[in-house]
Amino acid sequence: MFGWGMAEIPAGFEDLLEQRLYGHLATVGGDGGAQSSPMWFDWDGERVRFTHTKKRAKFRNIQSEPRVAFSILDPTNPYRYLEVRGTIDQIDDDPTGSFIQELAHLYQAPWAGTSTGDEADRVILYLRPTKFVSHG
Amino acid sequence: MFGWGMAEIPAGFEDLLEQRLYGHLATVGGDGGAQSSPMWFDWDGERVRFTHTKKRAKFRNIQSEPRVAFSILDPTNPYRYLEVRGTIDQIDDDPTGSFIQELAHLYQAPWAGTSTGDEADRVILYLRPTKFVSHG
Numbered sequence: 001m002f003g004w005g006m007a008e009i010p011a012g013f014e015d016l017l018e019q020r021l022y023g024h025l026a027t028v029g030g031d032g033g034a035q036s037s038p039m040w041f042d043w044d045g046e047r048v049r050f051t052h053t054k055k056r057a058k059f060r061n062i063q064s065e066p067r068v069a070f071s072i073l074d075p076t077n078p079y080r081y082l083e084v085r086g087t088i089d090q091i092d093d094d095p096t097g098s099f100i101q102e103l104a105h106l107y108q109a110p111w112a113g114t115s116t117g118d119e120a121d122r123v124i125l126y127l128r129p130t131k132f133v134s135h136g
Numbered sequence: 137m138f139g140w141g142m143a144e145i146p147a148g149f150e151d152l153l154e155q156r157l158y159g160h161l162a163t164v165g166g167d168g169g170a171q172s173s174p175m176w177f178d179w180d181g182e183r184v185r186f187t188h189t190k191k192r193a194k195f196r197n198i199q200s201e202p203r204v205a206f207s208i209l210d211p212t213n214p215y216r217y218l219e220v221r222g223t224i225d226q227i228d229d230d231p232t233g234s235f236i237q238e239l240a241h242l243y244q245a246p247w248a249g250t251s252t253g254d255e256a257d258r259v260i261l262y263l264r265p266t267k268f269v270s271h272g
Contacts, residue, residue, distance in 0.1 A: 035220075035221060
Protein backbone atom coordinates (compact mmCIF):
# COMPACT_ATOMS: atom_id res chain seq x y z
CA MET A 1 0.00 0.00 0.00
CA PHE A 2 1.33 3.38 -0.97
CA GLY A 3 -0.11 6.72 -0.02
CA TRP A 4 -0.76 9.49 -2.47
CA GLY A 5 2.39 10.89 -4.00
CA MET A 6 4.62 8.26 -2.47
CA ALA A 7 7.44 7.27 -4.81
CA GLU A 8 8.24 3.58 -5.23
CA ILE A 9 11.78 2.26 -5.27
CA PRO A 10 12.51 0.80 -8.72
CA ALA A 11 12.42 -3.01 -8.52
CA GLY A 12 15.85 -4.49 -8.00
CA PHE A 13 17.44 -1.33 -6.62
CA GLU A 14 16.46 -1.71 -2.95
CA ASP A 15 19.93 -3.07 -2.10
CA LEU A 16 21.54 0.30 -2.85
CA LEU A 17 19.48 1.81 -0.02
CA GLU A 18 20.10 -1.09 2.34
CA GLN A 19 23.86 -1.56 1.94
CA ARG A 20 26.31 0.60 3.90
CA LEU A 21 27.35 2.73 0.93
CA TYR A 22 28.38 6.34 0.53
CA GLY A 23 25.98 8.46 -1.47
CA HIS A 24 26.33 12.06 -2.56
CA LEU A 25 23.82 14.66 -1.41
CA ALA A 26 23.08 17.56 -3.75
CA THR A 27 21.63 20.76 -2.35
CA VAL A 28 21.00 24.24 -3.71
CA GLY A 29 23.20 26.97 -2.22
CA GLY A 30 22.11 30.44 -1.19
CA ASP A 31 23.38 31.76 -4.53
CA GLY A 32 21.13 29.35 -6.45
CA GLY A 33 23.98 27.12 -7.63
CA ALA A 34 24.38 23.44 -6.77
CA GLN A 35 26.50 21.91 -4.01
CA SER A 36 27.43 18.26 -3.44
CA SER A 37 29.10 16.14 -0.78
CA PRO A 38 29.35 12.48 0.21
CA MET A 39 27.22 11.35 3.13
CA TRP A 40 26.54 8.38 5.34
CA PHE A 41 22.88 7.42 5.39
CA ASP A 42 20.30 4.99 6.64
CA TRP A 43 17.04 4.01 4.93
CA ASP A 44 14.17 3.48 7.38
CA GLY A 45 11.77 2.03 4.78
CA GLU A 46 10.22 5.41 3.97
CA ARG A 47 12.90 8.03 4.20
CA VAL A 48 16.65 8.45 3.89
CA ARG A 49 18.12 9.69 7.16
CA PHE A 50 21.34 11.68 7.47
CA THR A 51 23.31 13.04 10.38
CA HIS A 52 24.42 16.64 10.05
CA THR A 53 25.11 19.75 12.11
CA LYS A 54 23.46 23.15 12.25
CA LYS A 55 26.83 24.84 11.71
CA ARG A 56 27.42 23.90 8.11
CA ALA A 57 26.34 25.54 4.85
CA LYS A 58 24.34 22.51 3.80
CA PHE A 59 22.00 23.03 6.75
CA ARG A 60 21.26 26.59 5.66
CA ASN A 61 20.85 25.41 2.06
CA ILE A 62 18.24 22.88 3.12
CA GLN A 63 16.30 25.42 5.14
CA SER A 64 15.97 27.73 2.13
CA GLU A 65 15.52 24.94 -0.47
CA PRO A 66 14.45 21.56 0.97
CA ARG A 67 14.30 19.85 -2.44
CA VAL A 68 17.49 17.81 -2.57
CA ALA A 69 18.84 14.77 -4.40
CA PHE A 70 20.94 11.84 -3.26
CA SER A 71 22.72 9.49 -5.66
CA ILE A 72 24.21 6.11 -4.81
CA LEU A 73 26.57 4.23 -7.13
CA ASP A 74 26.90 0.44 -6.98
CA PRO A 75 30.56 -0.14 -6.06
CA THR A 76 30.51 -3.49 -7.86
CA ASN A 77 28.93 -2.20 -11.09
CA PRO A 78 29.65 1.39 -12.08
CA TYR A 79 26.85 1.35 -14.67
CA ARG A 80 24.27 0.89 -11.93
CA TYR A 81 23.02 3.65 -9.68
CA LEU A 82 19.99 5.03 -7.90
CA GLU A 83 19.09 8.69 -7.49
CA VAL A 84 16.58 9.71 -4.82
CA ARG A 85 14.96 13.10 -5.38
CA GLY A 86 12.79 14.50 -2.70
CA THR A 87 12.25 16.89 0.14
CA ILE A 88 13.82 17.22 3.57
CA ASP A 89 10.51 17.12 5.42
CA GLN A 90 11.75 16.81 9.00
CA ILE A 91 14.79 17.92 10.98
CA ASP A 92 15.23 16.62 14.53
CA ASP A 93 17.79 17.71 17.09
CA ASP A 94 20.13 14.89 18.17
CA PRO A 95 21.58 16.38 21.37
CA THR A 96 22.96 13.07 22.63
CA GLY A 97 24.48 12.20 19.24
CA SER A 98 22.57 8.91 19.28
CA PHE A 99 21.98 8.86 15.54
CA ILE A 100 25.53 9.73 14.52
CA GLN A 101 26.68 6.97 16.87
CA GLU A 102 24.23 4.55 15.23
CA LEU A 103 25.66 5.42 11.82
CA ALA A 104 29.24 5.31 13.13
CA HIS A 105 28.65 1.73 14.26
CA LEU A 106 26.95 0.74 11.00
CA TYR A 107 29.81 2.27 8.98
CA GLN A 108 32.41 0.84 11.37
CA ALA A 109 34.02 4.21 12.09
CA PRO A 110 37.15 3.76 14.21
CA TRP A 111 35.88 6.46 16.63
CA ALA A 112 32.43 4.89 17.13
CA GLY A 113 31.38 5.08 20.76
CA THR A 114 33.35 8.23 21.53
CA SER A 115 31.94 11.75 21.56
CA THR A 116 32.12 13.78 18.35
CA GLY A 117 32.23 16.94 20.47
CA ASP A 118 29.49 18.60 18.43
CA GLU A 119 26.41 16.89 19.85
CA ALA A 120 24.83 20.25 20.74
CA ASP A 121 24.62 21.07 17.03
CA ARG A 122 23.80 17.60 15.72
CA VAL A 123 20.60 17.07 13.75
CA ILE A 124 18.90 14.24 11.89
CA LEU A 125 17.72 15.11 8.36
CA TYR A 126 14.88 13.09 6.83
CA LEU A 127 14.66 12.93 3.03
CA ARG A 128 11.25 11.83 1.76
CA PRO A 129 11.52 10.59 -1.83
CA THR A 130 9.26 12.14 -4.46
CA LYS A 131 11.02 10.50 -7.42
CA PHE A 132 13.54 7.74 -7.97
CA VAL A 133 15.78 7.64 -11.03
CA SER A 134 17.59 4.35 -11.66
CA HIS A 135 20.11 3.23 -14.22
CA GLY A 136 21.72 -0.09 -15.01
CA MET B 137 50.37 31.75 -12.08
CA PHE B 138 46.64 32.01 -11.59
CA GLY B 139 44.29 34.40 -13.33
CA TRP B 140 41.73 36.51 -11.54
CA GLY B 141 39.06 34.41 -9.89
CA MET B 142 40.76 31.12 -10.63
CA ALA B 143 40.33 28.63 -7.83
CA GLU B 144 43.30 26.61 -6.63
CA ILE B 145 43.10 22.89 -5.93
CA PRO B 146 43.70 22.30 -2.20
CA ALA B 147 47.23 20.94 -1.71
CA GLY B 148 47.28 17.15 -1.54
CA PHE B 149 43.93 16.65 -3.28
CA GLU B 150 45.11 16.72 -6.90
CA ASP B 151 45.08 12.92 -7.07
CA LEU B 152 41.29 12.84 -6.74
CA LEU B 153 41.07 14.76 -10.03
CA GLU B 154 43.71 12.68 -11.74
CA GLN B 155 42.62 9.17 -10.81
CA ARG B 156 39.93 7.38 -12.81
CA LEU B 157 37.23 7.78 -10.20
CA TYR B 158 33.48 8.27 -10.31
CA GLY B 159 32.26 11.62 -9.05
CA HIS B 160 28.71 12.82 -8.59
CA LEU B 161 27.48 15.87 -10.51
CA ALA B 162 24.86 18.06 -8.84
CA THR B 163 22.71 20.31 -10.97
CA VAL B 164 19.62 22.44 -10.35
CA GLY B 165 16.45 21.19 -12.06
CA GLY B 166 13.86 23.28 -13.84
CA ASP B 167 11.75 23.24 -10.67
CA GLY B 168 14.61 24.74 -8.63
CA GLY B 169 15.36 21.54 -6.70
CA ALA B 170 18.64 19.63 -6.82
CA GLN B 171 19.52 16.62 -8.98
CA SER B 172 22.53 14.31 -8.74
CA SER B 173 24.12 11.52 -10.75
CA PRO B 174 27.47 9.73 -11.01
CA MET B 175 29.70 10.72 -13.91
CA TRP B 176 32.95 9.82 -15.61
CA PHE B 177 35.26 12.79 -15.93
CA ASP B 178 38.66 13.99 -17.02
CA TRP B 179 40.64 16.89 -15.58
CA ASP B 180 42.56 18.86 -18.20
CA GLY B 181 44.52 20.98 -15.70
CA GLU B 182 41.97 23.80 -15.71
CA ARG B 183 38.54 22.30 -16.10
CA VAL B 184 36.63 19.09 -15.40
CA ARG B 185 35.32 17.64 -18.64
CA PHE B 186 32.27 15.38 -18.92
CA THR B 187 30.59 13.57 -21.78
CA HIS B 188 26.85 13.96 -22.00
CA THR B 189 23.99 14.13 -24.49
CA LYS B 190 21.57 16.88 -25.45
CA LYS B 191 18.62 14.54 -24.83
CA ARG B 192 18.81 14.32 -21.07
CA ALA B 193 17.37 16.52 -18.33
CA LYS B 194 20.79 17.38 -16.97
CA PHE B 195 21.60 19.16 -20.24
CA ARG B 196 18.53 21.38 -19.92
CA ASN B 197 19.33 21.96 -16.23
CA ILE B 198 22.79 23.21 -17.11
CA GLN B 199 21.50 25.55 -19.78
CA SER B 200 19.17 27.26 -17.30
CA GLU B 201 21.57 27.10 -14.30
CA PRO B 202 25.22 26.54 -15.23
CA ARG B 203 26.44 26.64 -11.60
CA VAL B 204 27.00 23.00 -10.72
CA ALA B 205 29.02 21.00 -8.21
CA PHE B 206 30.98 17.77 -8.53
CA SER B 207 32.10 15.72 -5.54
CA ILE B 208 34.69 12.94 -5.58
CA LEU B 209 35.18 10.52 -2.68
CA ASP B 210 38.52 8.79 -2.10
CA PRO B 211 37.71 5.07 -2.45
CA THR B 212 40.56 4.19 -0.08
CA ASN B 213 39.63 6.70 2.64
CA PRO B 214 35.95 7.56 3.05
CA TYR B 215 36.79 10.57 5.24
CA ARG B 216 38.56 12.26 2.33
CA TYR B 217 36.79 14.01 -0.52
CA LEU B 218 36.97 16.94 -2.87
CA GLU B 219 34.07 19.06 -4.05
CA VAL B 220 34.46 21.23 -7.14
CA ARG B 221 31.96 24.07 -7.40
CA GLY B 222 31.89 26.10 -10.55
CA THR B 223 30.26 26.94 -13.84
CA ILE B 224 29.76 25.00 -17.05
CA ASP B 225 31.39 27.64 -19.24
CA GLN B 226 31.59 25.75 -22.52
CA ILE B 227 29.62 23.03 -24.30
CA ASP B 228 31.06 21.49 -27.46
CA ASP B 229 29.35 19.10 -29.84
CA ASP B 230 31.12 15.73 -30.09
CA PRO B 231 29.57 14.39 -33.33
CA THR B 232 32.17 11.66 -33.77
CA GLY B 233 31.96 10.58 -30.13
CA SER B 234 35.71 11.07 -29.79
CA PHE B 235 35.54 12.27 -26.20
CA ILE B 236 33.21 9.55 -24.95
CA GLN B 237 35.55 7.04 -26.60
CA GLU B 238 38.53 8.68 -24.85
CA LEU B 239 36.75 8.31 -21.51
CA ALA B 240 35.59 4.77 -22.33
CA HIS B 241 39.22 3.77 -22.86
CA LEU B 242 40.40 5.54 -19.69
CA TYR B 243 37.63 3.88 -17.67
CA GLN B 244 38.17 0.55 -19.43
CA ALA B 245 34.57 0.22 -20.54
CA PRO B 246 33.97 -3.19 -22.14
CA TRP B 247 32.31 -1.48 -25.14
CA ALA B 248 35.18 0.99 -25.76
CA GLY B 249 35.87 1.34 -29.48
CA THR B 250 32.32 0.59 -30.56
CA SER B 251 29.67 3.19 -31.40
CA THR B 252 27.36 4.38 -28.63
CA GLY B 253 24.69 5.07 -31.27
CA ASP B 254 24.05 8.57 -29.91
CA GLU B 255 26.99 10.47 -31.36
CA ALA B 256 24.69 13.01 -33.03
CA ASP B 257 23.58 14.17 -29.58
CA ARG B 258 26.90 13.86 -27.75
CA VAL B 259 28.41 16.92 -26.13
CA ILE B 260 31.45 17.75 -24.01
CA LEU B 261 30.69 19.78 -20.86
CA TYR B 262 33.47 21.92 -19.35
CA LEU B 263 33.26 22.74 -15.64
CA ARG B 264 35.45 25.67 -14.61
CA PRO B 265 36.04 25.61 -10.84
CA THR B 266 35.23 28.72 -8.84
CA LYS B 267 35.64 27.06 -5.44
CA PHE B 268 37.07 23.84 -4.08
CA VAL B 269 35.91 22.31 -0.81
CA SER B 270 38.10 19.57 0.62
CA HIS B 271 37.82 17.33 3.63
CA GLY B 272 40.12 14.78 5.18
